[in-house]
Amino acid sequence: MSNTPSAVIFDIGNVLIQWRxxxxxxxxxxxxxxxxxxxxxxxxxxxxxxxxxxxxxxxxxxxxxxxxxxxxxxxxxxxxxxxxASPVIDDSVEMLRTLRANGVPCYALSNFGVESFAYAETCYPFLTEFDRRYISGHMRTAKPDAEIYQMVEADCGFSGPQLLFIDDKPENTAAAAQHGWQTHIFTQPAGLRTVLTDLDLPVP
Known part of the structure; x- marks a missing residue:
């Protein structure tokens, strides 16, 4: 890992909500x-x-x-x-909220259908708390296609190592790394906590 990123991007499935x-x-x-x-x-x-x-x-x-x-x-x-699509991974959500409470912009970048995401919002209110949300169904492209990462950069104003991307699938983080993003392959909240700490980002 390199410098402290300016914004953090979370996948949703198997990072914030179990998808099994x-x-x-x-x-x-x-x-x-x-x-x-x-x-x-x-x-x-x-x-x-x-x-x-x-x-x-x-x-x-x-x-x-x-x-x-x-x-x-x-x-x-x-x-x-x-x-x-359950249950919520509570420790991950707590880290998301701590980052935002400390002024770190947090985005969602998730492969998710339009209607299934709308349904998930009714069950998981924290899904409304991101600063920006990049949902593949609305974007008509999905990870790990290069286009979706380009669209995120064009919209959010950050690029390359300014972004830390957290995803459970190596192919998705590898594609993000091709754009120079810092990445973390999520397996459990403890690992994410260590990465955030190492990057001088606030953790609960």
């Missing part, structure tokens, strides 16, 4: 059947379309029609979505 679709399916399907389900219907590819702006319910229900054997399971991606 497999956890829901593991509760209702035997492990072998769940493996067959994910291999056969590739719901993460369907979710990527939503993250890039496709409609939430319509995309999932249309996908279900293609796979009659798994249709009920696929529709759960919409009908029980909030169970996949």
């Amino acid at each position: 679709p497999e956890r829901l399916y593991a509760q209702i399907m035997p492990a072998e059947e769940m493996d067959r389900f994910f291999a056969a219907v590739d719901p993460h590819e369907m979710n990527d379309q939503i993250d890039r702006g496709a409609p939430f319910r319509e995309t999932i229900y249309a996908h279900a029609e293609k796979f009659p054997e798994w249709a009920n399971m696929i529709r759960l991606w919409h009908d029980r979505w909030i169970e996949m």
Whole structure:
């Protein structure tokens, strides 16, 4: 890590809120059947379309029609979505709030659908607390595409090492590093706390 950044950018899924679709399916399907389900219907590819702006319910229900054997399971991606996107990672949210309370601009940069994000806001009020929010569904591009990082820089006024980006996926932080951003691959709040401390950023 280098100099203290001017702003901090948070991913949401698995940084501020757990995103574990497999956890829901593991509760209702035997492990072998769940493996067959994910291999056969590739719901993460369907979710990527939503993250890039496709409609939430319509995309999932249309996908279900293609796979009659798994249709009920696929529709759960919409009908029980909030169970996949939970719970909040409280320590991470506390760090977000401490940074902002101390005058550090904090942004969200997340692969998230338009309607699913609006739904999440009704469940998780802290999602309204960012200084700016860059949601892939609205931007019609997604991490790790270079375009989304360029759009963030153009809008927020910071670039390169002025930005610290926190994400759980190495491919997303690698793409950010290509733009000169400082990055941290999130695995647990304790690791993030150490990074913020090392960069002379306020922590709770």
